[in-house]
Amino acid sequence: xxxxxxxxxxxxxxxxxxxxxxxxxxxxxxxxxxxxxxxxxxxxxxxxxxxxxxxxxxxxxxxxxxxxxxxxxxxxxxxxxxxxxxxxxxxxxxxxxxxxxxxxxxxxxxxxxxxxxxxxxxxxxxxxxxxxxxxxxxxxxxxxxxxxxxxxxxxxxxxxxxxxxxxxxxxxxxxxxxxxxxxxxxxxxxxxxxxxxxxxxxxxxxxxxxxxxxxxxxxxxxxxxxxxxxxxxxxxxxxxxxxxxxxxxxxxxxxxxxxxxxxxxxxxxxxxxxxxxxxxxxxxxxxxxxxxxxxxxxxxxxxxxxxxxxxxxxxxxxxxxxxxxxxxxxxxxxxxxxxxxxxxxxxxxxxxxxxxxxxxxxxxxxxxxxxxxxxxxxxxxxxxxxxxxxxxxxxxxxxxxxxxxxxxxxxx
Amino acid sequence: xxxxxxxxxxxxxxxxxxxxxxxxxxxxxxxxxxxxxxxxxxxxxxxxxxxxxxxxxxxxxxxxxxxxxxxxxxxxxxxxxxxxxxxxxxxxxxxxxxxxxxxxxxxxxxxxxxxxxxxxxxxxxxxxxxxxxxxxxxxxxxxxxxxxxxxxxxxxxxxxxxxxxxxxxxxxxxxxxxxxxxxxxxxxxxxxxxxxxxxxxxxxxxxxxxxxxxxxxxxxxxxxxxxxxxxxxxxxxxxxxxxxxxxxxxxxxxxxxxxxxxxxxxxxxxxxxxxxxxxxxxxxxxxxxxxxxxxxxxxxxxxxxxxxxxxxxxxxxxxxxxxxxxxxxxxxxxxxxxxxxxxxxxxxxxxxxxxxxxxxxxxxxxxxxxxxxxxxxxxxxxxxxxxxxxxxxxxxxxxxxxxxxxxxxxxx
Numbered sequence: 001x002x003x004x005x006x007x008x009x010x011x012x013x014x015x016x017x018x019x020x021x022x023x024x025x026x027x028x029x030x031x032x033x034x035x036x037x038x039x040x041x042x043x044x045x046x047x048x049x050x051x052x053x054x055x056x057x058x059x060x061x062x063x064x065x066x067x068x069x070x071x072x073x074x075x076x077x078x079x080x081x082x083x084x085x086x087x088x089x090x091x092x093x094x095x096x097x098x099x100x101x102x103x104x105x106x107x108x109x110x111x112x113x114x115x116x117x118x119x120x121x122x123x124x125x126x127x128x129x130x131x132x133x134x135x136x137x138x139x140x141x142x143x144x145x146x147x148x149x150x151x152x153x154x155x156x157x158x159x160x161x162x163x164x165x166x167x168x169x170x171x172x173x174x175x176x177x178x179x180x181x182x183x184x185x186x187x188x189x190x191x192x193x194x195x196x197x198x199x200x201x202x203x204x205x206x207x208x209x210x211x212x213x214x215x216x217x218x219x220x221x222x223x224x225x226x227x228x229x230x231x232x233x234x235x236x237x238x239x240x241x242x243x244x245x246x247x248x249x250x251x252x253x254x255x256x257x258x259x260x261x262x263x264x265x266x267x268x269x270x271x272x273x274x275x276x277x278x279x280x281x282x283x284x285x286x287x288x289x290x291x292x293x294x295x296x297x298x299x300x301x302x303x304x305x306x307x308x309x310x311x312x313x314x315x316x317x318x319x320x321x322x323x324x325x326x327x328x329x330x331x332x333x334x335x336x337x338x339x340x341x342x343x344x345x346x347x348x349x350x351x352x353x354x355x356x357x358x359x360x361x362x363x364x365x366x367x368x369x370x371x372x373x374x375x376x377x378x379x380x381x382x383x384x385x386x387x388x389x390x391x392x393x394x395x396x397x398x399x400x401x402x403x404x405x406x407x408x409x410x411x412x
Numbered sequence: 413x414x415x416x417x418x419x420x421x422x423x424x425x426x427x428x429x430x431x432x433x434x435x436x437x438x439x440x441x442x443x444x445x446x447x448x449x450x451x452x453x454x455x456x457x458x459x460x461x462x463x464x465x466x467x468x469x470x471x472x473x474x475x476x477x478x479x480x481x482x483x484x485x486x487x488x489x490x491x492x493x494x495x496x497x498x499x500x501x502x503x504x505x506x507x508x509x510x511x512x513x514x515x516x517x518x519x520x521x522x523x524x525x526x527x528x529x530x531x532x533x534x535x536x537x538x539x540x541x542x543x544x545x546x547x548x549x550x551x552x553x554x555x556x557x558x559x560x561x562x563x564x565x566x567x568x569x570x571x572x573x574x575x576x577x578x579x580x581x582x583x584x585x586x587x588x589x590x591x592x593x594x595x596x597x598x599x600x601x602x603x604x605x606x607x608x609x610x611x612x613x614x615x616x617x618x619x620x621x622x623x624x625x626x627x628x629x630x631x632x633x634x635x636x637x638x639x640x641x642x643x644x645x646x647x648x649x650x651x652x653x654x655x656x657x658x659x660x661x662x663x664x665x666x667x668x669x670x671x672x673x674x675x676x677x678x679x680x681x682x683x684x685x686x687x688x689x690x691x692x693x694x695x696x697x698x699x700x701x702x703x704x705x706x707x708x709x710x711x712x713x714x715x716x717x718x719x720x721x722x723x724x725x726x727x728x729x730x731x732x733x734x735x736x737x738x739x740x741x742x743x744x745x746x747x748x749x750x751x752x753x754x755x756x757x758x759x760x761x762x763x764x765x766x767x768x769x770x771x772x773x774x775x776x777x778x779x780x781x782x783x784x785x786x787x788x789x790x791x792x793x794x795x796x797x798x799x800x801x802x803x804x805x806x807x808x809x810x811x812x813x814x815x816x817x818x819x820x821x822x823x824x
Contacts (some may be wrong), residue, residue, distance in 0.1 A: 011622055013448045014590065015439030016631065019431050022453075026427030036425045037460075039453035041434070044620070048449075070600065070623065105778075106599075107796060113601040131800065152623065154803070208428055219428065274714075280700025281693035284714040288692025291768055291801055293716075299724070300714030302686075302696040308711035308754065312724060342720065356703055389703055 001172045003029055004038045004056040008049055008067035008077055009151055012041045021066045021153055028160050033172030034062065044068055049080035057084075057144045062168070067151030069134040078121065081148060085139055087121040092135070095126055099133045124148075127163035131155045136163060175227035177234055181241060182255060183248040184215030184402050191216050194244045201240055205233060213391050214257075214398040215250075247411050250402065257401045258286040258293075264408050265296035272404065273344035274300045275313055275334040277325065278352035278368055282397040298342040303334070313337030326351050326363050331371030331380040339373045346407075347373040348400050352385075354392045368396040370403055413584040415441055416468040417451045420461055420479035420489055421563055424453045433478045433565055440572050445584035446474060456480055461492035469496075469556045474580070479563030481546040490533065493560060497551055499533040504547075507538055511545045536560075539575040543567040548575060587639035589646055593653060594667060595660040596627030596814050603628050606656045613652055617645060625803050626669075626810040627662075659823050662814065669813045670698040670705075676820050677708035684816065685756035686712045687725055687746040689737065690764035690780055694809040710754045715746070725749030738763050738775050743783030743792040751785045758819075759785040760812050764797075766804045780808040782815055 005025050011017045019041065026036045037060060042048040049068070056063040068077030082089060096118035103110050117133040120126060127136030127147070132155035137148040147164050149156045183191060188211045195201055195218075202220070210217040220237055224230035242249065251260045265272055274283045284300030287293050301312050306325055309315040315333040323329040331351050339347025352368030359365035365387045371380040381403065385395040406412075417437050423429045431453065438448045449472060454460045461480065468475040480489030494501060508530035515522050529545045532538060539548030539559070544567040549560040559576055561568045595603060600623045607613055607630075614632070622629040632649055636642035654661065663672045677684055686695045696712030699705050713724050718737055721727040727745040735741040743763050751759025764780030771777035777799045783792040793815065797807040818824075 010618070010620055010633070011631065012435070013438055013451060014442045014633075015435040015437070015448075016592070017622075018435045019451075023424070023427040023430045026425060028427075030426045036427075037455065039425065039431075041451035043449065070621065105796065106798065108599050108602070111601045111605060113604060154625065154800075208423070210428065221426075276693075276696075279697075280705075281688075281696030281712055281714065282700075284688075284693030285691075285697045285805075288694075288714070288716065288766075289802060289805070291766075293692075298717050299720035300693055300716075301724070302693065302700070302712035302714070304700065304706050304712075305710050311753065312711070312713070341723065342717075354700075390701060393697075393701070 001034045001062060001168075002060045003034050003036050003062040003064060004040060004060045005036055006049075006052055006056060006063055006065045007039070007041045007151070008044065008065065009041070010043045012067075013043050021151065021156055024153065024157060025064050025066070025160060028165055029062075029064070029168075030176055031178060032165055032169040033174045033176050034168060044076055046076045046080045046083070049077055050083050053080065053084050053146065057141070057146065061143070062145045062147070064164070065146065065148045066156050069148065069150040077148060078119070081124075081137070081139065081146070082121050085121055085123065085141060087123055089119040090122050092118050092120040092126055095120060095135050098128065098135075102133060127159050129155050129159055130162070131158050138164075138167065174223060174225060175230045176221065176223050177227070177230050178219060178221045179234055179238065180210075180217050180219040180253050181238075181245075181249050182215060182217050182251040182253075182257075183245060184250060184257065184398055186216065186245070186248045188216045191218070191245060191248070195241070196244065202237060203233065205237055213394050247406075250405060256286070256289075257398060257405065259290050261401055261405050261408075262287070262290045262293055262296060264405065266292070268408065270345040271296050271298045271342075272346045272348065273298045273338045273342035274400070275338035275347065275349040275371075276300065276302050277304060277309070277334070277350055278354045279350045279393050279397045279400065280304070280354075282393050283348070283350065283400055286397060286401070298344045299338075301338060309334060313341070324363065326353055326367060326369060328369055328371075328380045328382070331369035332373070332378045333371075335371035335373040335380070336378050345374060346404060347371075348404055350396050350400055352392065352396060354389045355387055356389060366392055368392065368399070370396065370400050372403055372407060374407070413446045413474060413580075413586075414472045415446050415448050415474040415476060416472045417448060418461075418464055418468060418475055418477045419451070419453045419563070420456065420477065421453070422455045424479075425455050433563065433568055436565065436569060437476050437478070437572060440577055441474075441476070441580075442588055442590070444577060444581040445586050445588050446580060447586075447588060456488055458488045458492045458495070461489055462495050465492065465496050465558065469553070469558065473555070474557045474559070476576070477558065477560045478568050481560065481562045489560060490531070493536075493549070493551065493558070494533050497533055497535065497553060499535055501531040502534050504530050504532040504538055507532060507547050510540065510547075514545060539571050541567055541571055542574070543570050550576075550579065585637055586635055587637070587642045588633065588635050589639070589642050590631060590633045591646055591650065592622075592629050592631040592665050593650075593657075593661050594627060594629050594663040594665075594669075595657060596662060596669065596810055598628065598657070598660045600628045603630070603657060603660070607653070608656065614649060615645065617649055625806050659818075662817060668698075668701075669810060669817065671702050673813055673817050673820075674699070674702045674705055674708060676817065678704070680820065682757040683708050683710045683754075684758045684760065685710045685750045685754035686812070687750035687759065687761040687783075688712065688714050689716060689721070689746070689762055690766045691762045691805050691809045691812065692716070692766070694805050695760070695762065695812055698809060698813070710756045711750075713750060721746060725753070736775070738765055738779060738781060740781055740792045740794070743781035744785070744790045745783075747783030747785035747792070748790050757786060758816060759783075760816055762808050762812055764804065764808060766801045767799050768801060778804055780804065780811070782808065782812045784815055784819060786819065
């Protein structure tokens with residue numbers, strides 16, 4: 001089964017928005033064995049959408065469209081669909097009920113624009129949008145399928161995962177399976193070197209290294225007509241990869257480090273508290289992104305000023321005076337302090353120079369100390385995370401979470 | 413002048429890589445008045461690239477291609493170009509010298525693959541690649557231009573900025589100028605209603621509503637042969653838009669609310685401190701993303717547990733006992749508490765049920781109280797932010813920052 005993704009919106013054509021929808025959809029389709037052959041973006045013009053859709057339906061089995069489904073005047077996708085399918089718009093009562101309830105829950109007055117979301121092309125199947133007002137749509141003509149979804153990624157992703165993937169999985173004869181190993185604390189080139197001979201490692205499968213500021217993901221793709229064969233191959237590859245890089249792999253596929261760590265803390269019945277200076281709340285924010293984190297996350301303090309380090313965390317003023325706010329000694333006292341005032345099992349801290357200003361020859365921008373304290377004692381390690389403020393924050397937060405993971409697993 | 417961007421590579425079609433090149437190129441072209449009409453991605457297949465390029469040259473004045481120029485077997489763009497232009501590959505001595513020097517500087521032995529980078533289609537102008545081996549190319553046929561660049565963003569960006577933009581700026585007879593108004597606290601449909609008659613508002617310009625969880629952006633695009641005329645038009649539209657929605661507009665183009673707020677606090681010489689429960693550090697994280705925030709951000713506390721609300725912020729245990737941790741009273745005491753312990757001018761707090769669990773009929777998931785305290789007194793407001801944990805956090809953080817902005821501007 002072949003597919004084209006058709007993303008609609010002037011904001012994509014003028015570069016205001018990066019097309020993350022296309023890659024999300026492509027990934028989902030690949031996972032169920034549907035090969036994406038083309039990705040096309042056109043603007044918010046009825047005629048261009050129509051032309052593109054007609055052409056796509058001639059060439060491909062499935063066309064997945066996103067964008068141009070909202071309540072405002074520049075959202076013309078629905079009209080274009082109606083033209084291509086010679087369909088009228090009919091009011092769909094289930095969509096109307098959903099929109100009404102949603103607006104009510106959000107304390108928004110129902111408007112004619114919102115009501116318009118319940119207009120659905122005749123013959124289309126509604127793919128419910130649990131996260132917004134514009135429903136997804138599925139249409140079919142001469143064995144060619146068209147899926148239409150709103151362009152808001154958060155809404156589109158739920159429709160894709162909950163309604164599109166289940167409907168199309170099993171329609172393809174080739175199994176394509178993928179697994180991504182998420183690593184941190186090791187560079188792409190070192191990781192690649194550790195993997196050794198790739199032909200021996202992969203035996204025909206594909207491996208991609210996907211670096212990011214917080215770590216390198218390794219994605220393995222195995223293709224085989226027989227799904228069971230593909231799965232056995234992937235298993236063998238996984239054990240070879242793990243034998244070469246186990247300690248750096250914190251998770252699989254979409255696992256976030258804060259989720260993995262949350263599970264470890266829950267299993268051990270332990271509590272964590274954080275004292276952040278240069279990461280400015282990012283660690284606490286990541287930890288609390290995880291549902292259920294209140295069970296193991298006791299509190300966090302963002303102590304930007306020296307007064308707050310002293311006042312809340314009881315860092316000794318003499319330590320800051322002597323070694324500086326960005327130092328091994330201060331990092332350790334911060335970690336010990338947050339552990340003590342919170343009665344948590346583990347205290348972790350960050351103090352560094354996020355930049356772009358504030359650096360010196362001695363303590364350059366990017367220098368970060370991460371402190372750690374538990375029942376057995378305390379320590380601190382330092383890193384150099386470059387000169388970009390947001391990158392320094394991201395990389396320091398990742399390193400702090402990873403330090404806790406390694407301590408819990410007793411990896412040195 | 414119209415353009416199509418043609419991005420080439422299987423890694424784009426299978427979702428492994430997000431197409432950031434397309435948005436970068438589009439932004440650069442728009443800025444010199446070239447309208448991007450389509451963005452197309454195809455795989456690493458000679459025939460598909462050929463077909464796409466032929467079609468693009470029929471329809472558009474300029475085709476900008478990236479990808480498939482590297483030294484490996486799957487890079488077939490150059491061959492496709494030769495086919496379309498009926499051109500042979502000739503060795504270019506300047507490229508060969510550049511590649512040789514580059515490899516030497518990087519301590520890499522010269523390989524036949526690297527040498528192949530010096531093969532350039534007959535008649536093509538070389539656009540030097542200062543950052544890598546594969547040169548950019550410029551070709552022309554019957555007044556239609558084709559630019560070819562490598563797919564590595566870092567290399568492509570330099571070629572685009574240093575060689576493509578200078579060659580094409582001034583070639584367009586049309587000025588395209590854009591301005592984006594960033595709003596928060598108002599829904600897309602209400603904002604659209606406030607704008608009233610769009611023909612009167614815009615007088616031929618285009619307006620797009622771009623919703624996100626934290627607000628709606630309105631982008632105005634004005635096109636005119638005369639740049640000065642376009643600018644005057646945009647100014648008139650801006651004043652009409654502001655007369656209808658001024659209080660909701662916190663910024664322009666890429667302004668973030670935390671930046672705008674930071675500037676306001678700096679101008680007033682005021683300090684802010686935050687006490688976060690349900691936002692879990694997100695507010696502090698956003699504030700500290702801004703360079704120089706240490707001047708006005710005193711501290712933040714992430715008080716997830718009741719003990720931390722009582723211990724650090726001195727919230728009265730009886731208040732939590734009587735009204736609950738998620739309540740107007742607790743929100744106010746948190747804001748007052750953080751203001752007091754930090755000596756900041758303004759204290760702001762959040763307490764709510766981020767979900768997905770922990771809700772009740774009385775206090776459903778998504779309920780958030782935001783507290784505020786300054787020298788004149790304290791108050792709290794509540795919101796319902798839906799049932800998705802991350803969205804609740806994002807929207808609550810935005811609402812808290814916006815509350816401070818409105819208080820500083822004395823908007824009710």
